Amino acid sequence: MKLSEITNFLESIAPLNYQEDYDNAGLIVGNPSQEIKAALVSLDCTEQIVDEAIDKGCNLIISHHPIVFKGLKKLNGKNYVERVVLKAIKNDIALYAIHTNLDSVQNGVNAKICEQLSVKNPKILAPKSGILKKLVTFCEHKDAAQLRDALFSAGAGNISNYSDCSFNIEGTGTFKGNELSNPTLGEPNVREYAKETRIEVIFKTQDERKLLATLFQNHPYEEVAYDIYPLENQLQNVGSGMVGKLTNALSGLEFLKMVKAQMKAEVIRHTAIIDREIKKIAVCGGSGSFLLKHAIAAGADAFVTADFKYHEFFDAEGKIMIVDIGHFESEQFTSNLLIDNIQEKFPNFAIRLTEHNTNPINYFI
Template sequence: MSAHKTTATVKQIAACLEEMAPLTLAESWDKVGLQVGDPKRQVKKVMLSLDSNDEGVIDEAIAKGVDLIIAHHAMIFKPVQTLRTDTPYGRKLQKLLAHNIGVYVAHTNLDIAEGGINDILAGRLHLENVEVLSRVHNTRLKKLVVFVPETHHAQVLTALGDTGAGWIGNYSHCTFNTPGMGTFVPQEGTSPFIGEQGVLEKVEEVRVETIVSDLNQERVVRAMLEAHPYEEVAYDIYPLEIMGQELGVGRVGDLVQEMTLEQFTNFVKQQYGVEHARIVGPRDRNVRRVAVLGGSGEEYYPQALQKGADVFVTGDIRYHYAQDALAEGLCMVDPGHNTEKICLPSVQAYLEAKLREYGYDAEVFVSETNTEPFTFL
């Protein structure tokens, strides 16, 4: 951890969030990443919001001197054909540009990520034995091999393990180490850590082998190079056939104790901070196994059935999906799309911790603007 605080750029703050939710996790149709602003812009204030395409959120950002909005829902999703400032959409973009406010979007990548939206929603319901509802892909594992002088062996091992290399199941920092003799001749123009130009050097070295996933390969290699003493580091990366962690949308797990659908719905309302929820199914039906998917997830009800769910919690459920699910014996609870906002404090805590780790001086806070478009009479 850096003792000296520095001002972070948009790009650096985005990189911190992408350690948890890499852009490569996003669905192919999604629009994620920096949508408005300059990646080199320095950032003092970051505001988290569920929605970026909301004038109230933008006005709040202006009033509070925000440099960067990080949102779950995109500011720009469909192609922009015109940019007329006499339209609501054009006016919002004009405000962002006029006040030099960037907009960064983490959508399905944050849904899918471990510790992201769906894990937080499942955690709020205290679900046990949680697994992915619908697999999108698995991480790809690679073998990283690096040759290290014995004097810096422990230092490089620590750098590898602390940045996520060597995870096998629930074991971290897994490596295999083989001692040997390394040779090299420093040529003209080099500044060797060991040896002299033009002289064959022999060094007691260790061959370190470990596992790294494609999601954090770049970060691991960067940390390894920083910890390694050599001017030119000898290392190899081999693709492996074995699959890594399963990643996907939604989660499914078991309640601590069985409830009726009515009791469970009241529990959802309490845990998600909503006053109303639509339900599909008999109120007195007992439920224990729960599928949950933040946002709009009605089309995943067949996967919920396949995973043995008694009830599926998701937003924006339409009439015919509700009919079909009920006919197949699946209850549903719709607390609304806006429930995803309860995840923002967890994202705030993660980002604050990362900024501290890297020594960045930026304030992170959650928007106070209510972006829920629905009211109930």
Template structure:
């Protein structure tokens, strides 16, 4: 059985929820072209979508491309099929290939782009370089017959509810009496049609993070014995985890800037890096921001980073960072290609776990526009 397009994207948005996207209306995420109302036999994961990547998608029989960088960034006034991008759109449409974008939401997500880069570089015990938002928490209250309270609690906790700091399976439970009268057309778990029923019930309260709210509610409804479940869910002023751009943390071992630059080059598989700072400087704490993150060097410095690894650093930013006392290593924007294998591995495991036969392929096309001489 092959997964439907909407199912694939539900999984993708578990990895990179759309609400995490950087608060900038210029970011373009989500479905950009095509339809998800179809079976997906093959998914191609790419950093960018250009003519060569579309050729690859056609060659492998892809129905969907999941990419990091948008193919439509500004509003289109027309599509000319003899223009470079017009050809790309035309080929995608003619071959019924949908394109879905996960950009800054994938950057910011826990277990996403910046965590992959930090892990590769030996940056440990990380926090965001710049916090963009705090996770919204909700209180879920559900009324359950006492005989099924354990079953429903287990379903809630299994779906991820009940986490407070480093504690899990947190809930509050009160015994009471529920009343209800089944009307015509009902099939009650307890009681009879037209007769007022009293039932010994438990009021279960627990905490639910925004990102898994729908998943938790679905698990609760599935485990609950009642035909109509009485429950409340409401937002709390209390906030949860911090989300943000980049990662900063301690290096797995002290090293010089020169040694760390070599490591960046090796682990991110790039042909060269540009370095700002004293090559003999000892590094203990490092930050990384995928893509173009040079403007965040003050935030990285404020977090105690000795060095920031990021792409597309311009001349004046390099000078300012040097005088501010923070080193820079620029591996280029294309270092984000790490997402191809990581997203493909994650999606493949998710599909196999749910017994789908949909194939997931990491693009083998390099979309690096620069040549190094």
């Protein structure tokens, strides 16, 4: 199949505009029209992974972490990033990364952690803002219902668990076309007064092009009047981390043992075991210390994540137990998540899980 078929699907479940500013998710190497025979999925993209892809006849590598975070000024193989890119290009292997955009969605990286830890009904810990917009348009009363339905079908009007959401006001619009106009209502060079409905709908920024195309195709006027406003509203099912409750409350020690086993962690760094049962927990795959205040505010008893610095452990202040299981350990099941999604969408496509552990950190126990 075409590379674009796979990347379009991945970006439908984790839109690129959900990634953090520092990130570089998306197609890093490859042509969207390239024919893909098979794909290899891994957490990281290293030289070892590219060699494995070559051995297994895979001409696409889908990794969670991007091999390129910053711009490359030269490609001469002086470091592992350049060597990976050069080897991929030489062997006609496409590289695709699905990183913080997959972290941010309801059924992404953090949902997989919650599944491993038997966390029930998890919700986004820190919802994102700045990814919603509002469309306002005007049309005659008689055309409003048909236009609203078309906009809803294009993805507008969805708010959390509700669809077909809009606000409508009836009023009077005025316009006068010149001699080159062909107005739907009235005549050129005559000011017209029309009984119109103002329609307001919210939409996600990634749907703007599709929504405007739908608006122009379905609006009866020769010249479509519309406004688009950026919103700071938070989208409750998109954001960082997740929080939910365990099926059964556990003591601090029992909780640590469970996390160690379920997340296959060789070692856990943690703050002092708190003197209460662990019931509500927050999670964040990868580096999650920036969410500590959110986890405390949410009333979590423990926060499972990675990459806490020494002084950041003091910030728990006895209110929560920080459980640092390691970056790789927190995200290692992401590859399984991706394979499950791709196989469900493309059941006949050859998708393979890497045989290599790419964790750069080793433990001497």
